[in-house]
Amino acid sequence: MFYQVYPRSFADSDGDGVGDLGGLREKLGYLELLGIDALWICPVMRSPMADGGYDVSDPRDIDPLFGGLAALDEVVAEAHDRGMRVTMDLVPNHTSERHPWFAAALASGPGSAQRARYHFRDGRGPGGVEPPNNWRSVFGGPAWTRVVEADGVPGQWYLHIFAPEQPDLNWENPEVAADFERTMRFWLDRGIDGFRIDVAHGMAKPEGLPDMANSDTGMLVHDDDDPRFNNPGVHEIHRRLRKVMDDYPRAVAIGEVWVDDDTRFGEYVRPDELHLAFNFRLAETPFHPDRIRDAVDHSLGAVAAVGASPTWTLSNHDIEREVTRYGGGALGQARARAMALLELALPGAVFVYNGAELGLPNVDDLPENALRDPVWERSGHTQRGRDGCRVPLPWEGNRPPFSFTAGAPWLPMPAEWAQLTVETQLERLDSMLSLYRMAIELRSTRPEFGGTGFQWFGSPPGCLAFRRDGGLLCVLNATDSPILLPAGEVLLSSVPIAARKLPANSTAWLV
Ligand code: GLC
Numbered sequence: 001m002f003y004q005v006y007p008r009s010f011a012d013s014d015g016d017g018v019g020d021l022g023g024l025r026e027k028l029g030y031l032e033l034l035g036i037d038a039l040w041i042c043p044v045m046r047s048p049m050a051d052g053g054y055d056v057s058d059p060r061d062i063d064p065l066f067g068g069l070a071a072l073d074e075v076v077a078e079a080h081d082r083g084m085r086v087t088m089d090l091v092p093n094h095t096s097e098r099h100p101w102f103a104a105a106l107a108s109g110p111g112s113a114q115r116a117r118y119h120f121r122d123g124r125g126p127g128g129v130e131p132p133n134n135w136r137s138v139f140g141g142p143a144w145t146r147v148v149e150a151d152g153v154p155g156q157w158y159l160h161i162f163a164p165e166q167p168d169l170n171w172e173n174p175e176v177a178a179d180f181e182r183t184m185r186f187w188l189d190r191g192i193d194g195f196r197i198d199v200a201h202g203m204a205k206p207e208g209l210p211d212m213a214n215s216d217t218g219m220l221v222h223d224d225d226d227p228r229f230n231n232p233g234v235h236e237i238h239r240r241l242r243k244v245m246d247d248y249p250r251a252v253a254i255g256e257v258w259v260d261d262d263t264r265f266g267e268y269v270r271p272d273e274l275h276l277a278f279n280f281r282l283a284e285t286p287f288h289p290d291r292i293r294d295a296v297d298h299s300l301g302a303v304a305a306v307g308a309s310p311t312w313t314l315s316n317h318d319i320e321r322e323v324t325r326y327g328g329g330a331l332g333q334a335r336a337r338a339m340a341l342l343e344l345a346l347p348g349a350v351f352v353y354n355g356a357e358l359g360l361p362n363v364d365d366l367p368e369n370a371l372r373d374p375v376w377e378r379s380g381h382t383q384r385g386r387d388g389c390r391v392p393l394p395w396e397g398n399r400p401p402f403s404f405t406a407g408a409p410w411l412p413m414p415a416e417w418a419q420l421t422v423e424t425q426l427e428r429l430d431s432m433l434s435l436y437r438m439a440i441e442l443r444s445t446r447p448e449f450g451g452t453g454f455q456w457f458g459s460p461p462g463c464l465a466f467r468r469d470g471g472l473l474c475v476l477n478a479t480d481s482p483i484l485l486p487a488g489e490v491l492l493s494s495v496p497i498a499a500r501k502l503p504a505n506s507t508a509w510l511v
Contacts, residue, residue: 012405021071050165140378200255204233269308310348359432
């Protein structure tokens with residue numbers, strides 16, 4: 001089981017209001033108690049933070065905001081002592097505009113070797129005043145920005161599929177791949193156990209950067225027909241990166257792959273490419289039995305064909321939190337508990353996003369002046385973006401910032417979270433946190449979770465039941481009324497069970 005840390009929001013050790021690696025180190029005991037096997041730490045490399053660290057200006061250093069290299073070394077050493085592995089985010093698709101390469105590209109002018117590391121093009125139309133093609137940025141606005149050349153005159157344009165502060169690298173340039181390999185080895189040699197590869201379906205661009213047939217894509221929308229992603233050339237890149245990983249047999253590479261088609265998705269986890277790929281199907285599926293069943297079938301089918309392990313996640317730092325997605329309030333909590341047990345019963349690797357184990361809802365009423373996601377500005381203040389799922393974690397006490405920081409948190413925290421602090425939830429057996437702890441422990445110790453085999457089991461309409469090879473039976477009741485459970489001992493349930501009745505919106509594990 002992997003635990004995703006969004007470092008800005010996890011724990012702050014120096015009182016500047018932004019979480020850091022010192023804060024993470026102080027909380028490793030908590031993560032050990034939770035029972036996690038490995039951490040995925042979102043980007044902590046040097047960055048001007050235009051996109052929460054996904055705009056990297058030096059991929060082989062840790063930003064001082066997070067505590068510098070020494071702080072990472074301490075996290076790795078202590079996590080290893082506690083039996084946890086540490087993976088970190090790497091961002092191959094783009095750099096920060098402040099990366100020395102981009103500064104050199106601007107200074108060197110059209111046609112230079114420095115510009116060839118990125119996608120610079122002349123504009124279209126008289127005087128080159130139109131962007132080179134009609135692509136839109138995932139964060140809104142055009143995907144091209146025009147630069148001012150050394151002579152002070154507007155000149156070429158550069159491609160940025162994300163924010164203008166994130167120029168796309170040209171992976172056809174051998175220097176780009178060589179530098180990324182150097183970055184991988186730098187961290188692996190330092191003891192990192194692997195990577196989450198950002199936008200792993202990006203990197204390879206369509207030949208000639210042609211116009212898109214339908215450039216009117218929504219913001220943060222993932223679509224298999226989007227020609228900017230999932231181009232065949234990306235697999236050659238992953239094969240190259242895999243050769244580096246193979247020099248470090250302990251290490252794992254997990255790709256962020258927003259591809260729906262089962263066959264195309266599976267291609268990323270062929271034996272000579274990524275070890276694992278993020279599968280967002282459960283995170284995109286409403287609380288509906290047929291849809292959940294379909295998501296599970298596709299997830300398993302996509303990777304079975306190539307002999308890879310499935311992965312599961314209900315949320316991450318880009319997605320509305322599940323409690324809110326499932327309806328919010330008591331209903332959202334009940335369904336999130338049910339889905340946590342369903343997810344943790346499935347074969348494969350589970351990724352839990354920090355705060356999911358506390359049942360945190362999305363914060364949808366952040367004041368506008370607090371919003372930091374570039375989407376807010378880029379959309380002309382029409383889309384609030386992803387800050388609502390990035391609000392810092394409540395640890396202790398009755399008032400914000402709940403010991404997250406000694407200062408003012410970088411995003412305001414709701415006063416109602418007094419009920420959701422780690423401190424409160426550790427004391428209550430019926431809390432979301434206690435449910436996660438019990439489930440994770442059972443999952444890692446009981447033989448009923450063994451084997452990779454999986455079969456659906458007959459169940460009443462509106463319900464789902466499946467059996468693992470090891471013997472675990474997982475039953476989800478997505479109807480509005482209780483159902484009778486099949487025979488067997490109840491190992492764990494998302495709500496208390498009386499008279500063998502599984503209440504509405506809940507899940508039980510039986511052996
Ligand atoms: C990935 C990250 C997201 C980031 C984007 C650009 O989708 O998960 O947070 O904004 O890549 O790097």
